[in-house]
Amino acid sequence: MSILDGIWKKPGLSPTELDEAEQAVAKLRDRLPVLTFRLVGKTQSGKTSIIHALTGRSREEIGDGFRPCTKNTRVYRFPSDEQYFVQFVDTPGLGDVEHTDSPVEPSGDRQLEDRCDCLVAVMKAMDPGQDAVRRAVAEARACEPNRPLVVVQTCLHEGYPWRDPRHILPYPFRGESFPATVPSDLARALQLQRSWFPGSHVRFAAVDFTLPEDGYEPVLYGLEALWDAIEEALPWGLREAIIGNPELYRDFADVRFRKAHPIVVWYALAAGTAAAVPVPLADLPAVIAVPLLMTKRLAAIYEQPWNSERVLEIMGALGFRFATRYLARQLTRWIPFVGSVASAGFAAGATYALGAAMCRYYGDLRRGAAPDPKVLRRLYQAELKQSREWLRLRVREGILRDRA
Amino acid sequence: MKSSRLIWMIVAGVYAVPYLLLILLGSLWLWEHGFLWQFLGGLAALTAAAWATIHYLRKSQLSTAETWRFPAPYGRSPLDERAWETVERLAGKVEQGEIPLDSPEAAKALLLQLLEEVARVYHADSRQAMLQVPLPDVLRLLEQVTADLRTLVSEKIPGSHVLTIGDWLRIRDWWQVSQWAWFLYRLASIPLAPGVSLLRELRFFLLGRATQASLEEAARRLKGYAVRRAGHYAIELYAGRIAPDDRELGRFVSPIGRRTSDQAESLRKAHEAACAEPFRVLVVGQKKAGKSSLINALIGSHQAPVDAVPCTEGTFAYRLPKQGEPPADGVAFRTTTAGPTAGEIAADVYVLDTPGYGDDAPDADFERLLPEIRASDVIIVVCSARNAGRKADREFLALMRRQFSQNPQEIQPVVLVVGTCLDQLRPLTEWNPPYDLENPVGPKATAMAVFLQTLADDLAVPRDRVCGVSAAADREWNVRSGLRSLLERAIREADPRRRRRHLYGYRETSVRGKLFRQVAALPTDLFRLVRNHLGK
Numbered sequence: 001m002s003i004l005d006g007i008w009k010k011p012g013l014s015p016t017e018l019d020e021a022e023q024a025v026a027k028l029r030d031r032l033p034v035l036t037f038r039l040v041g042k043t044q045s046g047k048t049s050i051i052h053a054l055t056g057r058s059r060e061e062i063g064d065g066f067r068p069c070t071k072n073t074r075v076y077r078f079p080s081d082e083q084y085f086v087q088f089v090d091t092p093g094l095g096d097v098e099h100t101d102s103p104v105e106p107s108g109d110r111q112l113e114d115r116c117d118c119l120v121a122v123m124k125a126m127d128p129g130q131d132a133v134r135r136a137v138a139e140a141r142a143c144e145p146n147r148p149l150v151v152v153q154t155c156l157h158e159g160y161p162w163r164d165p166r167h168i169l170p171y172p173f174r175g176e177s178f179p180a181t182v183p184s185d186l187a188r189a190l191q192l193q194r195s196w197f198p199g200s201h202v203r204f205a206a207v208d209f210t211l212p213e214d215g216y217e218p219v220l221y222g223l224e225a226l227w228d229a230i231e232e233a234l235p236w237g238l239r240e241a242i243i244g245n246p247e248l249y250r251d252f253a254d255v256r257f258r259k260a261h262p263i264v265v266w267y268a269l270a271a272g273t274a275a276a277v278p279v280p281l282a283d284l285p286a287v288i289a290v291p292l293l294m295t296k297r298l299a300a301i302y303e304q305p306w307n308s309e310r311v312l313e314i315m316g317a318l319g320f321r322f323a324t325r326y327l328a329r330q331l332t333r334w335i336p337f338v339g340s341v342a343s344a345g346f347a348a349g350a351t352y353a354l355g356a357a358m359c360r361y362y363g364d365l366r367r368g369a370a371p372d373p374k375v376l377r378r379l380y381q382a383e384l385k386q387s388r389e390w391l392r393l394r395v396r397e398g399i400l401r402d403r404a
Numbered sequence: 405m406k407s408s409r410l411i412w413m414i415v416a417g418v419y420a421v422p423y424l425l426l427i428l429l430g431s432l433w434l435w436e437h438g439f440l441w442q443f444l445g446g447l448a449a450l451t452a453a454a455w456a457t458i459h460y461l462r463k464s465q466l467s468t469a470e471t472w473r474f475p476a477p478y479g480r481s482p483l484d485e486r487a488w489e490t491v492e493r494l495a496g497k498v499e500q501g502e503i504p505l506d507s508p509e510a511a512k513a514l515l516l517q518l519l520e521e522v523a524r525v526y527h528a529d530s531r532q533a534m535l536q537v538p539l540p541d542v543l544r545l546l547e548q549v550t551a552d553l554r555t556l557v558s559e560k561i562p563g564s565h566v567l568t569i570g571d572w573l574r575i576r577d578w579w580q581v582s583q584w585a586w587f588l589y590r591l592a593s594i595p596l597a598p599g600v601s602l603l604r605e606l607r608f609f610l611l612g613r614a615t616q617a618s619l620e621e622a623a624r625r626l627k628g629y630a631v632r633r634a635g636h637y638a639i640e641l642y643a644g645r646i647a648p649d650d651r652e653l654g655r656f657v658s659p660i661g662r663r664t665s666d667q668a669e670s671l672r673k674a675h676e677a678a679c680a681e682p683f684r685v686l687v688v689g690q691k692k693a694g695k696s697s698l699i700n701a702l703i704g705s706h707q708a709p710v711d712a713v714p715c716t717e718g719t720f721a722y723r724l725p726k727q728g729e730p731p732a733d734g735v736a737f738r739t740t741t742a743g744p745t746a747g748e749i750a751a752d753v754y755v756l757d758t759p760g761y762g763d764d765a766p767d768a769d770f771e772r773l774l775p776e777i778r779a780s781d782v783i784i785v786v787c788s789a790r791n792a793g794r795k796a797d798r799e800f801l802a803l804m805r806r807q808f809s810q811n812p813q814e815i816q817p818v819v820l821v822v823g824t825c826l827d828q829l830r831p832l833t834e835w836n837p838p839y840d841l842e843n844p845v846g847p848k849a850t851a852m853a854v855f856l857q858t859l860a861d862d863l864a865v866p867r868d869r870v871c872g873v874s875a876a877a878d879r880e881w882n883v884r885s886g887l888r889s890l891l892e893r894a895i896r897e898a899d900p901r902r903r904r905r906h907l908y909g910y911r912e913t914s915v916r917g918k919l920f921r922q923v924a925a926l927p928t929d930l931f932r933l934v935r936n937h938l939g940k
Contacts, residue, residue: 042763044792094763094793127791128714129691131764158790158828159712163878165833185712192713214832 021289028270028290033397035086035236036115040136041122042094046154049209050122051076051088053220054227055242056258078242079262085269085394086238089116094132116140118148118234121197125153125206126189134196148233149202152226153193156208157216159186165215173206174225203229237390241265244356245386256366257359260301264355267294268387272348272395291315291351295358302362311358317373318357318380345392352391353383431600444603451607455614474636478645487525487642491635494518499628515634522638533642541646545637548646552633681906682752683895685724686776686817689786690796691760694824694875698786699755701875701883702891708757716759719776724753727892749895751902756780763793766800777804779905781898782818782891785863789825789855794862801863815901818894820869822887823859826852827874837881841872869894 039047051057055078077084121137123130141147156173157165161183172179178187194204207222227239244261271290292308299306357380364371434440480488494517497503504510516534523533530536557564567575594601640646657665687695696708696716703722709715726749758776761769770777777783783804787797801819808816827835829851839849841856852872860867871890874881 042791042793094795124790126712127692129760129763129791129793129796131762132793132795135764155790157832163835189712210832211830214830 018293021293024274024289025270025293028273029083031273032085032266032269033273033394034084035234035238036117037086037088037120038116038118038140039088039090039120039122040094040133040140041120041152042124042127042130042133045122045124045127046152046207046209047090047120047122049154050120050152050207050226051090053207053209053223054230055079055086079259079266083263083266083270085241085262085266088120094136116147117236118150118230121149121151123151123153123193124155124158125186125193126155126158128189128192130193130196137197145199146201149197149199150226150229150233151194151197151202151204152229153190153204153206154208156186156206156221157210159183159189161185165210165217167208167216167218167221171222171225173222174228201233203233205229236394240390241394245383254363256301257363260298260355260359263297263301264294264352264359265391267291267297267355268348268352268391269394271351272344272391275347276344276395291354294351294355298355298358298362302359302366304362304365314358314361314376315354318354318377344395345388348391348395349384349388352387353380356380356383356387431597435600440599447603447607448610451610451614455610458614458618474633481643483525484639484643487522487639488635490521490525491518491632491639494521494635495628495631498631499624501624505627514631518631518634519638522635523642526642537641541641541644544646545641548640549637678903678906679750681902681909682754683749683782683898683902684721684780685753685755685782685784685891685895686758686773686780687755687784687786688758688773688777688800689760690763690788690791690793693760693786693788693791695760695786696757697875697877698784698822698824698873698883698887699757700877701873701880702755702887704884706877714760716757718759719773720757721754722757724755726753749892753895761796761800763791763796766796767803770800770803774807777807777817778814780817781902781905782820782894784891785819785821787821787823787859787863789823789829794859798863801865815904817901818898819865820871820890820894821859821863821865823856823870823872824875826855826872826881827876827879829855835879837874837879839881 039050041047055076057078074090076088076090078086078088119137119140121133123133137149141149157167160166168181172181173190178190190206197204205222205226205228207220207226208216209220209223210216212219231237231239242262242265243258267290274290292311295311296306296308357376360379361371361376431440434443476484494503494514498505498514503514505514520534523530523536527533527536590601590605593604687699689695691714696710699708699722700706700710703724707722708720756776758773759769761773785797785801787794804819805816808814826839829848831847831851834846834848836848839852841849841853844850844853856870856872857867860870869890871882871887873883873887875883
């Protein structure tokens with residue numbers, strides 16, 4: 001109750017109170033709804049490139065195209081290993097030579113082995129030797145045939161009959177049949193691979209993620225189609241979670257914002273999860289700690305000084321009123337399940353909106369402009385409306401999974 | 405006959421008269437002009453000089469001991485040399501006059517002595533050494549002596565081939581007659597022309613001395629020759645070298661000689677036969693690794709079908725054009741710069757295209773390909789630079805190694821690894837062949853070198869068995885130069901395997917065929933046996 005006392009007595013948090021809050025947030029980590037993608041593909045088929053393309057991460061870990069980077073099961077957690085709402089599980093390099101000097105260590109995370117929200121089969125478009133991938137996909141789908149599957153066909157340029165670095169534009173690989181602009185060999189190779197995966201739960205995407213020095217334009221050819229396929233296969237709103245609503249952030253979406261946005265999403269999900277715990281008052285430290293710690297992280301990203309008093313002041317100004325909301329939530333919580341979900345969605349949406357507004361605030365400070373309270377409030381309100389729905393669904397999913 | 409001879413003689417006499425007259429008239433002229441004494445003096449001086457010269461020559465020739473050597477087609481052993489020394493000793497004695505050789509009896513005695521001494525050299529242990537000689541050899545020796553004599557007479561004596569023995573006897577008679585006539589003439593001319601005659605007699609005396617000396621010398625040498633010749637024959641006889649009939653000898657080959665030549669002949673035939681068996685180069689690899697494209701580039705014509713989806717269903721053979729032979733598309737091979745090119749590969753080389761094996765577990769595909777693998781001399785594992793999955797290739801090679809280690813009587817095929825699609829390595833925009841992969845310069849060549857080294861490590865093959873190429877039709881590089889010379893080296897290395905394959909294959913089929921023929925012939929043989937038995 002110390003945090004609550006502190007808020008009533010004096011605005012701001014003491015260092016011990018901060019530690020307490022960090023611990024409370026850390027406890028939430030394992031209960032957050034996390035999306036798991038399982039990538040299946042031969043070594044060097046472009047799995048890592050897909051992760052980099054989807055998350056917008058740097059390409060530093062992509063090798064020169066030969067030495068497989070992934071030796072054992074590897075997990076890419078996004079946005080960071082500590083705070084993540086999406087993870088890509090990379091299976092051991094299929095078809096790769098087992099090197100005796102790197103023994104495969106037994107995976108300690110059994111849960112990770114089993115979890116899979118979406119299967120992503122990655123194969124080079126011009127490589128018909130995909131027995132291992134087909135076998136792995138069949139095994140993964142044997143127990144759950146309706147599990148979403150996205151087949152990503154990579155390295156399209158290997159099927160171009162021309163030698164100059166030039167992609168087919170506009171992108172022609174949507175739909176069942178391809179237009180005449182697609183070279184027939186490439187089209188047949190793609191159709192052959194697609195014929196291996198019949199069923200309505202399969203989405204296909206043809207992509208070519210090259211290096212800038214390769215000369216192909218765009219570098220991430222087919223990323224839109226891949227996102228569409230993923231969103232279709234798994235209507236989670238992952239894209240928005242990763243890159244945000246482009247319409248709202250057009251004027252201040254920069255490098256820092258791209259980095260900050262997924263973190264805001266994580267804190268929003270954490271706040272929702274904390275609020276969903278059906279024990280009254282137990283979540284209070286977390287409910288208050290999560291937004292505060294979020295603003296602390298955002299300040300670090302924007303390289304701005306962080307002051308809990310100031311933040312609470314802003315929160316108050318934005319209408320983020322703890323007391324009233326807290327009481328309202330406690331009432332709804334007594335109605336089992338629905339109530340908790342409703343309060344969770346509310347907490348998540350509010351936290352997300354606050355995060356968005358704080359990004360704007362810190363962004364303005366960094367640019368040397370005075371933050372306009374009106375703009376912040378408008379943004380906060382807009383996000384509160386927009387984001388609540390999908391965040392509510394995500395939180396609800398997490399709760400459902402927890403109960404299952 | 406007689407009258408014609410007489411006429412001939414009269415003609416010859418008439419013909420000779422002017423010359424005889426010339427001598428007389430010339431002498432008369434010399435006497436009338438008072439030059440006769442000067443002429444006679446000059447004549448005497450010249451004759452004396454000639455005599456002195458002949459004398460000197462005879463002395464010097466005697467001092468240089470002449471060694472007679474007869475042709476020895478079979479060479480001379482130390483024993484032969486010892487026997488020859490005996491002959492030389494006897495010949496020397498004859499030449500020095502220590503042993504007389506002026507009557508048939510003396511000749512006979514000498515011959516016996518010669519035979520005895522030579523025989524003793526060869527048959528020292530025998531009491532009757534001289535008789536240790538088979539009769540056919542003696543007869544054959546007589547044949548040889550006669551043959552030699554015939555050669556000597558027909559070649560060395562002028563007119564021997566036209567003059568008959570009768571002619572010779574007549575010549576001898578005439579010679580005696582002319583000697584008488586000459587003596588009478590000399591006798592008669594003394595009272596008629598005493599000065600001239602005396603001078604003439606003096607000249608003849610001097611000339612006679614000189615001639616007699618040379619005649620003696622000739623006789624001496626002739627005797628020496630005869631003894632040596634006889635000794636030579638004796639040596640050949642007792643050494644057992646009197647050859648039998650030449651025709652017989654020409655047909656004869658010693659058993660060991662026959663064995664040797666038979667052996668060499670069979671080896672040559674085996675070599676020729678082995679050339680009939682072609683080399684088989686099996687090209688394996690994962691699907692779409694570029695096996696067919698590589699073969700097309702190797703044989704230099706677009707024969708193996710290539711498609712975007714796997715299209716090679718069975719195993720297909722393509723003949724590799726020989727070095728210097730233009731490929732089907734007419735583009736000549738680039739000259740190879742590396743690798744030994746000594747020795748043309750005589751047998752045909754066939755490159756076999758196979759369906760690609762799966763990337764997951766190549767066991768089933770390996771079993772399917774095993775008969776082809778066991779019947780191949782060189783295996784080319786094709787790995788595409790586009791596909792980094794090497795597990796299947798490594799397992800395929802491991803299966804192959806296990807297969808051959810279980811069959812130690814088989815020689816392993818030579819394994820080459822070819823990395824294709826090198827042009828697809830990064831940087832993609834660069835393509836300026838040729839690239840030096842030994843000392844890579846620039847990012848592309850470095851990427852290639854790294855790739856090939858990784859390939860060698862992943863597949864556990866030596867780096868010098870790994871070759872990188874680009875087989876794309878418009879970017880063909882290092883196929884007909886680097887890979888070709890590597891392949892030729894591998895083919896030479898795989899030659900023993902091809903021979904074994906050929907031989908064992910023959911054995912297997914021929915044994916089976918013989919067995920079949922024997923079994924098939926069995927009823928007929930039985931029938932014949934039964935029939936004969938009943939017939940009796």
